[in-house]
Amino acid sequence: MRVRAPLLVAGAGVFVVGVYGGALFFGGRKVPGDNATSKCAAWFEDCDNARKYDTELTKTEARINMPRLRAKLVSCVPPRAHVLEVACGSGFNIEAYAQVSTTNNVEKTGSNVPSLRLTSLTLTDSSDAMLELARNKAERWILRSADALSSSSQAERAEQAEQAEQAERAEQAEQAEQAEHTEVAKSAEQPEPVRKDNENGDGRFELHRAQDQKHRQAAQPGQEQRRTDDRRIEVITRRVSVHELAAAFSPNSFDCVVDTFGLCSFDDPREALEQMCEVLKPGGSLLLLEHGRASGARHSWLARAVNFWLDRHADEHAARWGCQWNKHVRDIVLQLVRDHNDSLEVLAFEAHHLGTTYMFVLRKK
Numbered sequence: 001m002r003v004r005a006p007l008l009v010a011g012a013g014v015f016v017v018g019v020y021g022g023a024l025f026f027g028g029r030k031v032p033g034d035n036a037t038s039k040c041a042a043w044f045e046d047c048d049n050a051r052k053y054d055t056e057l058t059k060t061e062a063r064i065n066m067p068r069l070r071a072k073l074v075s076c077v078p079p080r081a082h083v084l085e086v087a088c089g090s091g092f093n094i095e096a097y098a099q100v101s102t103t104n105n106v107e108k109t110g111s112n113v114p115s116l117r118l119t120s121l122t123l124t125d126s127s128d129a130m131l132e133l134a135r136n137k138a139e140r141w142i143l144r145s146a147d148a149l150s151s152s153s154q155a156e157r158a159e160q161a162e163q164a165e166q167a168e169r170a171e172q173a174e175q176a177e178q179a180e181h182t183e184v185a186k187s188a189e190q191p192e193p194v195r196k197d198n199e200n201g202d203g204r205f206e207l208h209r210a211q212d213q214k215h216r217q218a219a220q221p222g223q224e225q226r227r228t229d230d231r232r233i234e235v236i237t238r239r240v241s242v243h244e245l246a247a248a249f250s251p252n253s254f255d256c257v258v259d260t261f262g263l264c265s266f267d268d269p270r271e272a273l274e275q276m277c278e279v280l281k282p283g284g285s286l287l288l289l290e291h292g293r294a295s296g297a298r299h300s301w302l303a304r305a306v307n308f309w310l311d312r313h314a315d316e317h318a319a320r321w322g323c324q325w326n327k328h329v330r331d332i333v334l335q336l337v338r339d340h341n342d343s344l345e346v347l348a349f350e351a352h353h354l355g356t357t358y359m360f361v362l363r364k365k
Contacts, residue, residue, distance in 0.1 A: 091134030292329030
């Protein structure tokens, strides 16, 4: 028995290697991306299944812990930034923006009230159905933030009223003090999200808090305005193809450009990256979370096995999710940086999921 056990293990290992080798070299490997691009285009033309896509992908991402990676990427958004998200899809990053706003406010003020870290968020996509889902998620985010801000506003006003009452007791009668307290309490109003349309018909949402003029006058110069700015955001949804960004927006328009799993569905990923850089301000951040061929250990047997599996199922994946998941995305991004090393640099890079998921933080010089 002592001799047979090693032999059985060795035999199983040889069998596995043999099967893998036979599949790899005699399985009729497909050229990467075979028919995948055309299937991506067909998928985007038929977006009636947008809700089904949103539901299924939500479950899939939860299984591979993708929301954590999205939140980590969005946490790199600079403070008070005007953000452009490209190929936003059904708005999977909306929850990440909400989480980051809350987290940053806890770190800065010790409060769990969202500070709405972004100044504006522009969501673009080529699909009207996807944009509608993203718009609904953005509106729900703002409504939740409005409720939190309302609770915070009431607490702040209660504290201010108490301080004012204590100061008035030494100078005025009880009746005047009570009247003043009542007047302050009535000034608190519920913040409401306001939707308006610009001249192009783009949906916009604003979150703001009604200001009490008396408290505004009592505040120190600049104090109230600063708090208001921290708690206001404008969300814009606009149908724009990634290859039309430069035509749709002025150069150097945004402090941050975000793209998550979009390069796999673009006809020309390199051109898409060039367009993103053009609308990005100098000093701005380009945040990418993408997937593609396994990298890092190019010649390892594991990377070859993973890439072989991606190639074999490229058409099936493109038909289901509308993306070509076996592109050389990592190489495309790094080549862009090399070609523009005088104006673009890599601040951070991470690889996940056996080297098939990449996170880039780039800065435009």
